Amino acid sequence: MEPKSYQMPVASIQALKQQKTLLAQLKKQLTMSYNLLESFSVLPKTDAVTLKVINQNIASLEEQIAFLEQEMLTITQERCKELYTQISSIQGIGDRTTMELIVGTGGGHHFESAKQFSKYIGLAPTYEHSGSSVRKKGHINRHGNPGLRSLLYIASWSAIRFNKSCKDFYERLKARGKPSKVALIAVANKLIRQVFAIMRDNTFYVDGHVSKLKVSP
Known part of the structure; x- marks a missing residue:
């Protein structure tokens, strides 16, 4: 190690x-x-x-x-002007959430993946295993940062209105029969991935942008 x-x-x-x-x-x-x-x-x-x-x-x-x-x-x-401007460029994430993300993660530069970032906050889904017969997603991991998790859940309400990517994602989940709360938690997790992407690439968020790279589901 x-x-x-x-x-x-x-x-x-x-x-x-x-x-x-x-x-x-x-x-x-x-x-x-x-x-x-x-x-x-x-x-x-x-x-x-x-x-x-x-x-x-x-x-x-x-x-x-x-x-x-x-x-x-x-x-x-x-x-933290540059990082603050980059994170707040994401539609749905306001001043307080941006500030809390920067403070709560120490600038966020020590995360190696969006999944790691999501686990830190407590929005990553857990998995239930029982031998070889039961393999399914459980509830979200609640061992992370409860303050940030709450703020991102609230941010998801705005994101499904003003963030095209989040809005489309939310509507797909609802069309598949997902409860509103479950869909909003998934949107909050998507916001985390958007934050990680702009911090990793040192860039600003472009609403509706689709990466040319293939991402495994």
Whole structure:
């Protein structure tokens, strides 16, 4: 076995990863504060001071979250400008999803295949084996990045409207009787493959482009 040497992410990616960790914690605190506020609101008599402190805490957390989200977007757009522009050229993938893809994958340059990329996020289908008689696709692999998986699933809603390749793919799946959720997950996986292709080729997405290379199913 000859694993590749680990490469330290560039300074901007390191900063974004730290900010992302902090952002996740702030969002957890915000959810806890909202839950606490709701639990007090159902009491027969609520303490005004308690409610005031909780609401102040919520306002402070929301301000910090908004600041961090904008800071992360600014860093991504300025310091990862080329990659950001390339990924966001894919119809259906917006600003936040583009930023999360760059941060969550460290720039995405260490993936050797689209399948590997998809497995990392948790959108690749698993396979069920039982001896030689049972060989079928199972559910998607959920051991990846749940935040990115959720964002890409949401992105698939726009992709089936504005991304010709994804729209045609979705319509073919629906015509074959696939449930809408299953078809949308497949579209999210297709978006991942589009992202991988433009990162690998260092290019921009061209909607409706068909590769001249034959790709095995």
